[in-house]
Amino acid sequence: MKPLVFLILALAAVNAFEFRTLQTRNVEMPVLDEPTGRITNGEKATVGQFPYQVGLSLKLNLYSSSWCGGSLIGNSWVLTAAHCTDGVQSVTVYLGATERTSAEATYTVSSNNIIIHENWDPTILQNDISLIRIPSVAYSNRIQAVKLPNIADSYHLYTGDVVVASGWGRISDSINSVTEDLQWAVLEVISNTKCAMTYGSKVILPTNICVDTSDGVSTCQGDSGGPLVLVSSGVQVGLTSFGAADGCEKGYPVAFTRLTSYLDWIKSHTGVVYY
Template sequence: MKFLAVFVLALATATAFDLRSNEIHHLDVEVPVLDGPDGRITNGKTATTGQFPYQVGLSIKKSALSSAWCGGSLIGKNWVLTAAHCTISAKSVTVYLGATVRTSPEVSYNVDASDIIVHTGYNSKTIVDDISLIKIPSVTYSSKIQVVKLPSIASTYSTYTGDNVIASGWGRTSDAVTTVTTNLQWADLVVISNTKCAATYGTASVVASKICCSTPNKVSTCQGDSGGPLVLASSKVQIGLTSFGAEKGCELGYPVAFTRLTSYLNWIKSYTGISY
């Protein structure tokens, strides 16, 4: 397995790892995704059909023998939002839309590297500016395929500290397993302050453009969930995308970190034209 990012600070109590899931296999053989920086929701709940119509699955080819699994969200007819660490150096991506069972989408598209936009500020050591876009052919909306709403562009935003949020993905369901899950999972989480999160990972990784959640009762995002959406439970507005967790494991109570979308709304608009 290859871990994309390892960053240790003297004052940190945990090492931050991106949450993408890697696999090495023959080009023509379908095999389960192994542990790595992506993951699935640990100790979460199984989604019902159409519960998360904005959820996207991504099979990302890095080389002839290397691929990874990540999540994403549909933000427009032609656009998927995900993490930079998922798509950096990608050769091509298979985009799955309308799926609850991971490999049974309503629609899938194959796109190449020219359709991927990685934020130019992305740093693989600190995992800052961990955001990217994938352009896809125009998709037809249905009960299983819908866009997620992004926050409105404004001058000020809530920190969301204390807010109830929902994360979803096909990542690992526990630290004991070694493959991504078949059925889409989701979890209720609560946003914590960046100050509290930085006590674990340090201030170089927990910058203002991150948002963190606590993981009580072994409920967390994990390897395979990278790039997937974090939405407000009250409004289903997407406020984050899964970025990184702790190297030591997903069930040990360490915070998980997400890219804070309010920091990137103008960046998203500049490429997609999408704004609210």
């Protein structure tokens, strides 16, 4: 019997360290940690290595805020997870940063500039995707939009493909705060069938994409919403959604929102055209 898993959408807090937690209805699976990163056991990024990486400081109320990742997909649009932006009052967007809050450009926008998927379901973490509208930013060596999949790739599963995840999330299970330096890790996509052996077929749906973390290299709390990009082409295929609550270094698969399932949704709200 699979261990009972709790889906933890962890947003590493900047002010009052706070985690948002969700749990499935008695779904048998391993304990889910927040969307995953030292990325645990990852590498430190160099300046300009991930120009599409975005940092998000999310104001929850007067006294607390949380941290997530995201990706720049156009001059005025940031892509992230719904569980990051659900219920926030405002968000400060950091662009072109390697050191977490030392950015080339910073914008603070209200919740009116956040678009959460209309079918976002926090009980099972489905349709975990949202958009943030920001003032138009100029591209530079440190700020560039990531490529999105072509609509023709909508049925591509990516199983076995090599991908890279990046973010400022926790660098180990023993640390309770996000890291200051951007981290990255190379991972391998696994089949949804294999991923469902851990989390169950009611949780892992075609709109998810999963990676193997059996060597302890994973995303972690604070990496939520961050990009999963194909090493071969630089195309973003996923965004960090959830992992096992037992810990980021335990070797359980990590689940991402599969972007090929949401290309029409992204285009309808942003006008961003796939390459």
